[in-house]
Amino acid sequence: MPDNNKDSVRLIMLGDVVGEAGVEAVSRGLASLIELYAADFVVVNGENAAGGFGLTETALKALLEAGADMVTTGNHVWEKRDFWPILDANTSVLRPGNYPGPLPGKGCAAKEKNGINWVVINLQGREYMTPIDCPFRTLDTYLASQKGESPVFYIVDFHAESPQEKEALGLYADGRVAVVAGTHTHVQTADQRILPKGTAYITDLGMTGVDESVIGMDTAICLNRNKTQVPIKMELAVGKATIHGICVEIDTQTGLARSIERINQSY
Numbered sequence: 001m002p003d004n005n006k007d008s009v010r011l012i013m014l015g016d017v018v019g020e021a022g023v024e025a026v027s028r029g030l031a032s033l034i035e036l037y038a039a040d041f042v043v044v045n046g047e048n049a050a051g052g053f054g055l056t057e058t059a060l061k062a063l064l065e066a067g068a069d070m071v072t073t074g075n076h077v078w079e080k081r082d083f084w085p086i087l088d089a090n091t092s093v094l095r096p097g098n099y100p101g102p103l104p105g106k107g108c109a110a111k112e113k114n115g116i117n118w119v120v121i122n123l124q125g126r127e128y129m130t131p132i133d134c135p136f137r138t139l140d141t142y143l144a145s146q147k148g149e150s151p152v153f154y155i156v157d158f159h160a161e162s163p164q165e166k167e168a169l170g171l172y173a174d175g176r177v178a179v180v181a182g183t184h185t186h187v188q189t190a191d192q193r194i195l196p197k198g199t200a201y202i203t204d205l206g207m208t209g210v211d212e213s214v215i216g217m218d219t220a221i222c223l224n225r226n227k228t229q230v231p232i233k234m235e236l237a238v239g240k241a242t243i244h245g246i247c248v249e250i251d252t253q254t255g256l257a258r259s260i261e262r263i264n265q266s267y
């Protein structure tokens with residue numbers, strides 16, 4: 001049982017933090033969200049935290065200091081080459097585990113907090129994305145390799161484009177993990193639910209970034225890109241930011257979900 005003998009615990013997961021406005025929203029808002037939801041553990045996707053593309057040590061530190069227990073990432077994690085050594089050195093940051101190596105970093109990490117072993121798994125999809133190794137088989141490998149003390153709660157961030165691939169992985173993991181949450185599209189979906197065997201699922205957490213934007217980036221530039229079909233360099237949008245994510249209640253006896261609700265909070 002957890003240290004405080006609670007029969008359930010709560011997890012907050014936040015979607016892709018985009019740029020400095022996203023990091024600032026997390027720095028200003030996460031502590032109050034943790035209090036509001038009485039959260040025991042927090043996972044934040046930081047793949048766009050540094051200027052919209054990738055992570056830096058400074059941005060990672062800001063997310064961890066704001067209250068994240070684990071920072072997951074995605075396809076943009078490779079953008080800042082200076083960050084590659086941090087992927088090995090820091091135990092609280094993950095990259096998608098199904099990239100064929102050798103590459104720095106890890107896609108799965110365990111963290112003990114208040115008597116509970118949280119195991120966070122970061123995978124990436126292959127549909128409309130780079131054809132890396134199989135996320136389904138990588139998930140099996142990770143679950144088979146974890147032999148932690150009970151209770152162990154498994155949290156999956158599936159960074160993927162295709163809703164069908166995301167739902168398929170959710171159902172594949174159903175009953176074996178507490179949560180499968182999609183990231184990457186930056187648009188929060190309204191399909192959060194408990195799957196038949198007890199896993200909480202949402203196709204995409206949404207982003208934590210500027211509201212009036214195209215997935216966190218400057219609208220005028222994005223419109224110009226779309227109209228001209230020229231890959232003009234995108235820049236971060238400026239303005240009010242919203243935190244998007246979920247809160248999941250997990251039964252401490254079963255390690256499966258009791259409820260899932262969406263978080264949509266402006267700062």
Ligand SMILES: [Fe+2]
Nearest residue numbers: 016047048184
């Ligand atoms: Fe992203």
Ligand SMILES: [Fe+2]
Nearest residue numbers: 074075076184
């Ligand atoms: Fe992504």
